[in-house]
Amino acid sequence: MNDVTEPGRAWVFGDDIDTDQIIPSRFLVSSDPAELGEHAFQDLRPEFSETVAEGEFVVAGENFGSGSSREHAPLALVGAGVDAVVAESFARIFFRNCINLGLPVLICAGASQIDDGDDVSLHLDDGTVTNHERGETYDAEPLPQFLQDLVDQGGLKPYTEAKLASRRE
Amino acid sequence: MTGTTLAEKILSEKSGRDVRAGEYVEADVDVGFTHDVTGPLTFEVFAAVTGDDATLADPDNTIVTIDHHAPADGVEAANNHNLVREFAEEYGAVQYGVGDGICHQVIAESGFVEPGDLVIGADSHSTTFGGLGAFGTGVGSTDLGTALATGDLWFRVPETLRFEVDGDLPDGVYAKDLILKFIGDVGFDGATYMAVEYGGSAIQSLPVHQRLVLANMAIEMGGKAGIVAPDQQTVDYLEAQTGESVDLDPELAPDADADYHAVHHYEAADLSPQVSKPSNPENAVPVEAVEGTAIDQLFVGTCTNGRYEDVRVVADILEGEELAPNVRMVVVPASKSVYQRMLANGDIQTFVDAGAIVQSAGCGPCFGTHQGVLGDGDVCLASANRNFPGREGSMDSSVYLASPATVGASALYGEITDPRTVSTPRYDDVVLAEGSA
Numbered sequence: 001m002n003d004v005t006e007p008g009r010a011w012v013f014g015d016d017i018d019t020d021q022i023i024p025s026r027f028l029v030s031s032d033p034a035e036l037g038e039h040a041f042q043d044l045r046p047e048f049s050e051t052v053a054e055g056e057f058v059v060a061g062e063n064f065g066s067g068s069s070r071e072h073a074p075l076a077l078v079g080a081g082v083d084a085v086v087a088e089s090f091a092r093i094f095f096r097n098c099i100n101l102g103l104p105v106l107i108c109a110g111a112s113q114i115d116d117g118d119d120v121s122l123h124l125d126d127g128t129v130t131n132h133e134r135g136e137t138y139d140a141e142p143l144p145q146f147l148q149d150l151v152d153q154g155g156l157k158p159y160t161e162a163k164l165a166s167r168r169e
Numbered sequence: 170m171t172g173t174t175l176a177e178k179i180l181s182e183k184s185g186r187d188v189r190a191g192e193y194v195e196a197d198v199d200v201g202f203t204h205d206v207t208g209p210l211t212f213e214v215f216a217a218v219t220g221d222d223a224t225l226a227d228p229d230n231t232i233v234t235i236d237h238h239a240p241a242d243g244v245e246a247a248n249n250h251n252l253v254r255e256f257a258e259e260y261g262a263v264q265y266g267v268g269d270g271i272c273h274q275v276i277a278e279s280g281f282v283e284p285g286d287l288v289i290g291a292d293s294h295s296t297t298f299g300g301l302g303a304f305g306t307g308v309g310s311t312d313l314g315t316a317l318a319t320g321d322l323w324f325r326v327p328e329t330l331r332f333e334v335d336g337d338l339p340d341g342v343y344a345k346d347l348i349l350k351f352i353g354d355v356g357f358d359g360a361t362y363m364a365v366e367y368g369g370s371a372i373q374s375l376p377v378h379q380r381l382v383l384a385n386m387a388i389e390m391g392g393k394a395g396i397v398a399p400d401q402q403t404v405d406y407l408e409a410q411t412g413e414s415v416d417l418d419p420e421l422a423p424d425a426d427a428d429y430h431a432v433h434h435y436e437a438a439d440l441s442p443q444v445s446k447p448s449n450p451e452n453a454v455p456v457e458a459v460e461g462t463a464i465d466q467l468f469v470g471t472c473t474n475g476r477y478e479d480v481r482v483v484a485d486i487l488e489g490e491e492l493a494p495n496v497r498m499v500v501v502p503a504s505k506s507v508y509q510r511m512l513a514n515g516d517i518q519t520f521v522d523a524g525a526i527v528q529s530a531g532c533g534p535c536f537g538t539h540q541g542v543l544g545d546g547d548v549c550l551a552s553a554n555r556n557f558p559g560r561e562g563s564m565d566s567s568v569y570l571a572s573p574a575t576v577g578a579s580a581l582y583g584e585i586t587d588p589r590t591v592s593t594p595r596y597d598d599v600v601l602a603e604g605s606a
Binding site for chain 2: 016018020021024025026028029030031043044062063066067068069070071072074075089091092093096097100101144146147150155156157159160161163164167168
């Protein structure tokens with residue numbers, strides 16, 4: 001993903017959205033991102049998976065991704081074409097899963113200023129979110145260096161492959 | 170430098186250096202596990218990172234279970250079960266199958282985890298192992314799949330939120346009531362990114378099966394772990410389970426000058442039975458506030474409150490009684506050994522005579538796909554851990570969370586009932602009644 005994204009639609013959700021809402025339990029028999037993406041937010045907001053397009057964003061309030069550890073939740077967002085998740089705060093396991101998968105996550109207090117349907121773009125290099133509807137730019141919290149390195153390497157899988165390779169030498 | 174919390178002590182030991190909250194470490198993992206829902210993705214990650222050289226770092230402490238869709242509730246679930254079995258056979262992992270029970274309970278009662286261990290599970294309730302004095306935490310499938318290959322994983326050393334309860338708990342008040350109260354007080358995200366420590370005389374006097382309840386639901390306030398300092402009770406529990414001796418490191422206790430994010434203190438005498446209203450565990454209220462709420466289904470089970478002592482409390486209340494005519498009750502033991510104790514002690518007879526259904530061990534309707542899902546408008550009172558919208562079925566159903574005693578008392582009247590108004594056994598009575606500890 002480029003450091004600066006094209007503007008894309010923001011799909012705005014509230015506080016405490018748990019992973020059961022992101023991908024309901026009955027769809028967890030699959031591990032395929034595309035198939036999971038077809039059911040993302042299906043019970044909470046059925047129109048999401050029907051109309052979400054590549055290059056769009058999920059924007060949420062506090063404690064996004066709480067509850068179950070299911071990595072199917074961020075995978076469903078990836079499968080649906082979501083480019084990044086911006087929230088006022090994240091639940092821990094979901095946040096970690098996104099970092100591990102290489103899905104950009106931004107902790108941004110300005111998320112509350114974004115309305116559903118606004119066009120936003122992300123500047124991952126300097127950690128800002130631009131709301132084109134309002135002509136405003138919000139700062140996101142910079143990732144700690146350890147996590148930034150993990151993201152820059154493409155997530156935990158490439159990181160681990162390199163670790164295993166160095167142990168074999 | 171100030172002293173250290175239990176979380177800091179364990180992560181220091183496992184990363185080989187003295188670390189404090191906020192630092193990032195790579196720490197050695199003692200036990201890793203997954204199940205039939207998060208397993209298939211974990212196996213894909215493991216295969217991808219290991220390539221042609223696929224071996225588990227520690228097969229004897231890699232555990233796979235079949236519990237969420239057990240027995241299989243559809244062809245896709247059955248195929249996932251086969252993936253779990255194939256993985257265990259191919260790489261030599263320890264396997265528990267259909268009917269053996271919920272990962273957390275099976276692992277806790279089988280001696281894999283000792284005080285001071287670092288345990289990761291691809292399931293959010295892996296915090297349960299803090300009831301044994303371990304640092305247990307839930308991770309995703311990528312975390313677990315890579316850690317099973319390398320034997321270690323990255324962690325941010327968490328700050329710690331401490332809850333202390335002193336004194337003697339009143340009758341009718343159990344660990345479940347404490348944890349619902351704690352979650353209600355700090356909120357659903359009150360411990361996000363933090364470890365939770367539970368201490369004080371009331372907590373340290375709780376038997377291990379009750380400590381597991383506190384640890385299990387730390388995730389319901391966002392906690393990364395939930396830990397009770399291990400003591401002689403922990404050792405006795407583990408030795409009774411496995412017949413092997415367990416060493417307790419006297420250093421494995423929080424320092425008096427440890428640095429906490431916050432400490433919440435309670436007097437046990439002030440605490441009362443709690444119920445969490447739909448649709449979030451943080452909606453905890455004293456049982457009196459919801460007394461009389463009509464119930465359609467009662468559910469006894471889960472990794473939170475599906476242990477023998479939990480089902481026994483309910484069986485004692487239902488002994489010789491019948492369910493209220495307007496309700497159904499689903500009982501799902503957390504493990505096969507719980508089921509066997511129920512059989513041996515006549516509890517299944519009690520439940521069936523009262524009109525309840527006893528199912529095979531596993532997650533049951535808490536996973537929302539089988540064994541008693543809720544329809545539109547249904548109201549359930551559950552000894553479970555989550556009551557999110559649609560958690561146990563229809564998005565238009567509602568789930569109230571409570572202790573097994575409150576569930577048992579409510580079954581008699583078909584409405585939420587204060588357990589103190591019926592004869593509620595204490596856990597020590599339960600053990601005495603069984604005739605063996």
